Amino acid sequence: MKPITIGVAGGTGSGKTTVALKILERVGFDRIAYVPHDAYYRDASNLPPAERSQLNFDHPDALDNDLLIQHLRQLQAGHGVDIPVYDFKTHTRLAETRRVEPQPVILVEGILIFADKRLRDLMDVKIFVDTDADLRFIRRLQRDISERGRAPESVISQYLRTVRPMHLEFVEPSKRYADVIIPEGGFNEVAIEMVAARLRVLVEQSAET
Numbered sequence: 001m002k003p004i005t006i007g008v009a010g011g012t013g014s015g016k017t018t019v020a021l022k023i024l025e026r027v028g029f030d031r032i033a034y035v036p037h038d039a040y041y042r043d044a045s046n047l048p049p050a051e052r053s054q055l056n057f058d059h060p061d062a063l064d065n066d067l068l069i070q071h072l073r074q075l076q077a078g079h080g081v082d083i084p085v086y087d088f089k090t091h092t093r094l095a096e097t098r099r100v101e102p103q104p105v106i107l108v109e110g111i112l113i114f115a116d117k118r119l120r121d122l123m124d125v126k127i128f129v130d131t132d133a134d135l136r137f138i139r140r141l142q143r144d145i146s147e148r149g150r151a152p153e154s155v156i157s158q159y160l161r162t163v164r165p166m167h168l169e170f171v172e173p174s175k176r177y178a179d180v181i182i183p184e185g186g187f188n189e190v191a192i193e194m195v196a197a198r199l200r201v202l203v204e205q206s207a208e209t
Contacts, residue, residue, distance in 0.1 A: 003033070003076055003102065004202050005122055008109040009174060010129030011167050012058075013139035015185020019129050019192060020109040026196035031203060033075050033103040037110020040064045041086045043093040052091040053154075058166035060115050068108075071100075072122050078102045088148050104203045111167075114174035127195060128178035129185045133164075 008023070010016040017036075024032050040063050044052045056062060064084075071081040082097035113119050114126060137159060144150045175181065182191040 001104065001206050003104055003106050004124050004199065004206060005072065005076065005106040005108065006125045006127065006199070007113045007119070007123040008107065008127045008129065009111060009114045009171070009178070010131065010185070011133075011136050011171050012111055012163060013136035013143070014129040014131040015139075015187070016109055016111070016129040018186030019127070019182060020107055022186060022192045023107065023196050023199065026193065027105060027199050027203065031103055032105040032107050033100050035068070035071065035075070035083060035100060035106065035108045037063060037068065037108065037113050038088075039084050039086050039098070040068045041091075041093075045090075045092040049090075055091065056162045056166065057091075058111070058162045058170075060112050060170060063110075063112060065116050065119060069118055069122065072106065072108065072119075075100065075102050075106050076122070104206060105199060111171050112174070114177045115170045120177055125180070125195075125199075126178045127180045127182060128175045129182050130175065131183070131185050 080101045085094045144155045
């Protein structure tokens with residue numbers, strides 16, 4: 001049985017992680033291999049801390065897509081993988097990894113997963129979560145302060161320096177590759193339920209073949 005590979009993309013703070021989790025809940029955690037693109041940020045431990053904070057984390061080159069593609073192909077072939085664990089406070093990969101076993105559905109989530117054609121070609125369903133820029137910025141500001149211990153000035157500076165320009169250059173244009181666009185992220189229960197219902201049908205059909 002070939003697993004169904006789903007991509008969930010959208011700008012930072014769009015609610016794509018919430019959408020991904022709600023799909024997981026509705027389809028079943030035991031039926032989905034969840035692979036966040038954020039885990040594949042390149043390790044910056046070779047750089048001094050001051051230089052790490054100045055890296056452009058919103059450019060496609062900041063992510064190790066070669067490793068992600070390798071892992072997705074392994075999962076699609078029915079083999080488990082050990083995905084990296086990334087520490088956003090130190091911008092380094094930890095020594096530990098997280099085991100992901102093959103499942104009927106593979107769900108990949110991240111802001112830049114549609115920017116790489118090699119990744120798009122591995123996906124059966126591509127979902128873009130579309131949310132207004134002001135809401136996305138507020139959510140990112142709140143998240144980085146509360147979860148990553150950052151100062152508001154640092155978050156705002158990064159947003160203006162790299163996040164917004166990279167969104168306009170890479171993320172927003174990648175929306176055209178989506179099969180489904182979900183406005184308002186996790187608040188759009190109707191769209192999420194429609195997607196989840198379709199995935200349940202696909203999983204059942206795949207199990208019968």
